[in-house]
Amino acid sequence: MRSFAEWLDTHAWSTALHESLWMYPLIESTHVLTVMLFVGMLAMVDLRLVGLAFRNVAVSHLTGRLLPWSVAGFVIMIATGVLLFYAIPVRTYESVWFRVKVVLLIAGGINAWWFHRRVQRDRTFWDTSPKPPIAVRVVGGVSLAIWAGVIVCGRMIAYNWFDCDRDPSPFVAWMAGCVVEASM
């Protein structure tokens, strides 16, 4: 994995993107602003699952009409996120925040899968219920917490407190996969 990141780092386009005056900030801004579409729409659905918003609208109507917008946002997030990683591969790969963010992304995916595969099975019984059953509310709450964590970690990648070149504690160094340079 690290050698893959190092290989990306050798690309001329990676360096060009990182050092570009306009492209990097534009891609970064698109990534940040799309949070309104992706997490914003998802949060409205989650708040409905928890029973805190749109209580008089059927859950299936929210998932059917708002999730496509959220998925569109997610596609933009992945596309811009991959480009941002491509621009700064090694440092990002060794970022504790990035690693926690990836774990949370996977957790968010599993939670969404769980909702669509299992929790939604008996939806006809609670679709119009202002306050869905506990299993549904838990999925919505977990989703809100996970995506909040993803946003916070994403923001923190930009800061360098835990970077490998700043002598982090052994635990952080292990988490970040810092390579100990052998002294010659």
Add this chain to the structure above:
Amino acid sequence: MFETFDTLEQTWIGQTIRESLWLFPGIEAVHLLGLAILGGSVLVVDLRLLGAGLTRATVPAVLASARPWFLGSLALMFATGIPLFLSEAIKCYYNTSFWVKMGALAIGIVFTFGVRNRVAMRRDAPRWATALVGAISLMVWFTVAAAGRWIGFS
């Protein structure tokens, strides 16, 4: 005007944030969480005004449900945005993006409460009027967010 910003830069809130390693990023992260909810609560109403999204619910019903989340996230944006501003008031004074954001924010608040929400509550509003109001609202709030992000680049 500059004197005011200079005074604001010297407040203890601003100084505390400047001297701390964690405070600025921490407050910034909460500001971003607010952005997600604010964006969602604006979008869901504006999409409905444009005839998309929750079309099986009436516009007033969508607005009524989104409103507390809009107001709550807007309050959170102020509660986090003001300390961030106080920590770098002079930088903001010379920052075009900051002034664009403040202008768009003022327009956004006046437009949302003065025009958009009133049109949304009227059942006899013509389709073109609701669509126009939804489109303007989307553009104004997008400008607030985009200019806000750009403060950090310039």
